[in-house]
Amino acid sequence: MFEYEVKEEGATQCILAKGRVDALSVPDLQRLLDRLILNGERVLLVDMTSVIYVSSAGLRVFLAAQKQLTKVGGEIVLFGMNTPVFEIFRMSGLATVFHIADSRDEAQQHLIEKECTGIVSASESIEGVRMEYVEGAREKGTLFVIGSPDKTAGSTYTDRDVVAVEASRMEFGCGFATVGEEYEEYKGLFGESMVVRGSFFFYPAVKHPSVDFLVNAHEDSGTVYRFLHGFGFNGPYRYVISFEGGERPLDLTSLIEGLFAVSNASVFGVVIIAESKGLWGMHLRKVPLMEQKPENGKSIFDGENFSEWVDFPVEPTFTNHAVVATGIAVRDRESASPEVQALMAEESSFHVHGAIFEKTPLSKNIARFDGELSRIFNELQVYKIQHILGRSRFSGGMAAIIELEG
Structure with a gap:
């Protein structure tokens, strides 16, 4: 029989395990x-004092969780094992895979020492949200506008509106884009898109869409993006931030406000890696080309056409999924240039697109921000690219700020 209790040990959750960890109890432990892990725990203490037996099935569950956590800078710390249980770990070759402490105090000391190796230079607590960050280069980046969104509502784009952007010129950005050589080949494949660290993701506005992407596309001098409209920005990270919501998840609007408490910029680009607690988003179902213009002559956003043209769920979606998002934000919309204001919806101070990936624990190690991006892009399945709305909620994650001229 297996029993457990979960208690807080400072900022860490401690599992008090009791009994047999075998094939019968594995589902409960799993x-x-x-x-x-899905609730955001990255370090787990397990009190093994009252565990009398661990089978290979039980070892496998511990090992799988350890592999998940080590990918994101976390770990399982076991303590209080009796000799027979320790021998099971040792004979299986796992005694060195886990940190196994003799006592609770030794386990806590290990966590304290690990915590002291961080590179955090400052922290803020904003409306119950704790933010820790490091500063980077003070150099400001540049923002450039691509095409115009004005023809979207009327669905009047033609081949003359396509803007070619060399991938090597665009480190970050988002818009309505695709890739391809001939207009007749790619014209039906435009969709919500984003560029993060030179990797390109787009979600074609077709009947049965699937995300397509090019990792590190900027390294190929021959790669060209085709935009109907959008924006791009380039520049170094001014701040890299880890954030953690309080008792309630943090919505995107509040997160952006919190980032402006860290940065003094009037406009910045942002890259976000976060765990979703419910996304509000939207994307177009069809490419707004002249040849697909609504027969009734009304806007694609008119009530008669909206459901045919726009995917806009009325409930939050993709809870507990990993999200990578990018976009721009302004401190004061009214003081922003007309060109920048045109990039955002009315009464909004930001424009953000996000890629939704499979459920997985995420690292909050700000020293490895780009490494976590690379891991996500190369290892995780991606489901959708959306325009992310301010009500979208996150439990925590990381963000990088690129301060921009203007």
Whole structure:
């Protein structure tokens, strides 16, 4: 029989395990570990004092969780094992895979020492949200506008509106774009898109869409993006930030406001890696070309046409999924240039697109921000690219700010 209790040990969750960890109890242990990891726990203490037996099935569950956590800078720390249980770990070759402490105090000391190796230079607590950050280069980046969104509502784009952007010129950005050589080949494949660190993702506005992407596209001098409209920006990270919501998830609007408490810029680009607690987003179902213009002559956003043209769920979606998002934000919309204001919806101070990936624990190690981006882009399945709305909620994550001229 297997029993457990979960208690808080400072900022860490501690599992007090009791009994046999075998094939019969593995489902309960698996559900427990999955729940804690999805809730954002990155370090787990396990009190093994009252565990009398661990089978290979039990070892496998511990090992799977350890692999998940080590990818994002976390770990499972075991303590209080009796000799027979320790021998099971040792004979299986796992005694060196986990940090196994003799006592609770030794386990806590290990966590304290690990915490002291961080590079955090400052922290802020804003409306219950704790933010820790490091500063980077003070050099400001540049923002450039691509095409115009004005023809979207009327669905009047033609081949003359396509703007070619060399991938090597665009480090970050978002818009309505695709790739291809001939207009007749790619004209039906435009969709919500984003560029993050030179990697390009787009979600074609077709009946049965699937995300397509080019990792590190900027390294190929021959790659060209085709935009109907959008924007791009280039520049160094001014700040890299980790953030953690309080008792309630943090919405995107509040996160952007919090980032402006860290940065003094009037406009910045942002890249976000976060765990979703419910996304509000939208994307077009069809490419707004002249040849697809609504027969009734009304806007694609008119009530008669909206559901045919726009995917806009009325409930939040993709809870607990990994999200990578990018876009721009302004401190004061009214003081922004007309060109920048035109990039955002009325009464909004930001424009953000996001890629939704599979459920997975995410690292909050700001020293490895780009490394986490690379891991996500190369290892995780991506489901959708959306325009992300301010009500979207996140449990925590990381963000990089690129301060921009203007």
